[in-house]
Amino acid sequence: MSVERELHALGSGLGAMRWVQGPGGNVSIKDTDTLFVKASGVRLCTVREHHAAVPLPLARRALAGDAAADALVFGLSPRPSLETYFHVLGPRVVAHTHALGALLLACATAPFGGLEVPTIAYERPGRGIALAVERTFGEEPPRGLVLLASHGLIAFADTVDEAIEATQTFDEQVRRAIGGTLPDIDALLGESLAIGEVAPLAGGFSRRIAPRQHDGRALFPDAVVYAGHLRTSDIGAATAERALREVARPVVLVSDEGHRLVVARRREQLDYAVEVAVAHDWLDDALSARGLAHYLPDDEPARILDLPAEKYRLSHSFKER
Template sequence: MKTSDTAIRAAIVDFCARAGADPLLVQGAGGNVSWKERDVLWIKASGTWLSEAAQEDIFVPVDLAHLRDAVAAGEFSASPKALGDSGLRPSIETMLHSLMPHPVVVHVHAVEVLAHLVRADWLDGLQQALDSSGIAWAGVPYRKPGAELAEAVAQALAGAEASVVFLQNHGVVIGGADIAQVEAALAVLTTALANPLAAAAPAAAAPAELAAGTTTYALLEDAVVQRLATEPALRARLEREWVLYPDHVVFLGPEAYVVADTDALAQAAGAHAPELAFVRDVGVYAAPGFSKAKQVQLRCYADVIVRQAPQHVLHPLGASEIGALLNWDAERYRMSLSK
């Protein structure tokens, strides 16, 4: 198996473990990190968690020269050639990492940044917030992750020297000479783009469990998530702006199951019972087996929504964009690895 430079890898693993443990930066298997060593690109494997970088080998070496030749030929759908025999599959964003000229590249779904990227006026908002930051950046309209996104990023970087690329309805990509430089830029971005939080309204205590047909639902023990059901303004966004970025629809589905009361939920039974239910003015409930991967994605959605002011108009993904994600083998594979 290929080996990497010990010092570089150690610094990157340390960053991954810290960033992966911060839900405002990384959620579950989301995000990816890479570094380049001569003709080898080390990239996080699909479905692995950055938070586990210190405990597990989550990086895959791939043939960087092969990917650069593909980019030069405009073949953004070329499959990475993994080196070694780890059995892991390179991230679906491997091509994007390869075309960034920087030695180290980090892609995260940082909540403070994502809260801007889901707005209809995201570009104007970024320009205003980053005007004096000194960050050289580019913005890319929403594209399906993988080949389409890589091609759009390549076009955005053509003739530009941006070290930061914002991806509408998705996240941010940061390149640097080393991981310390990338982490410093990430800190600048999250500070400059920090959003005030919507004040929490008092809520009545909700039942710990609800029975619905053959399913017993448990109240999710997360105060921020519970606000999605108990606060009318946030619930209104939930009902009309459910799908805001790829990981959300992949893990949580294309629709939010909102019911008027506990009796309405009780009418659901058997295979038709939803895995996640929002009971108006009561709380958010999950069926047995609602995974940790889904819980962290739900919390991410709540974190993004509570950072929206009433005047903010959001830009949800459309039906065709949602369908492209749900019917994608790469995402089915990642879901099969979810915890």
């Protein structure tokens, strides 16, 4: 099977909203001296068409802290994923997802269900995660599953099928372990989309989603980047258009009554933001109902948005195609 077909299989197997939301997650395949890795800011299901070919020796130098190599890696077009660093590690196939079941455990205040998996304490997206994985495994290359606190899951595998199966099996194990009934994420998305149609704005688009008294806290980084919530006295067109002008990212405006309006400069970005917001609602409800919700520190959103790579992703998202 060609690398392109393998990438397609990864994107097909792990590209649904249960496993990733919006442009989240990334996958890679090592082939001789080349790392084929998902491009930044695109959907995982499109990885066959949108991936970067990174020379492995160059990527290894970037992971080791070589600033010149780092600039070359992330200067490639298409630009590889911000998390290319940990794709350098381990066996041939690496799959990083935001599987909702795995996030139940990753974003919980304490472990539950007796599930045992190597876990990395929260690190901001980027090189720090890869270095933490290296520390966890020591001299041995990483293999199997690694849980990233407040972030997601990585599967290090020899084959595409192994990576998909490991991810999906763990996701189901966590869902069973937490107990109770969990709503279907696709049905929840459908309910939110039924609230209102996409509406054009001066400079972008908007869409109402299910109302919610949101306090602005986030459980995971993509909720900050793609679906940060801002309180406002109203969510009318004038307020939405001002948000488009003044805020350099998609946002979810929340009125005093809890009505929500998602605004973004591009239609694709609007869809991403809606998915991430609905996924965050699902996760927040499930964990809060069990007294297990662990939110990012109050100052972490500003730190995430200040990352050079996140600034790139946001600017990339606003370019007209």
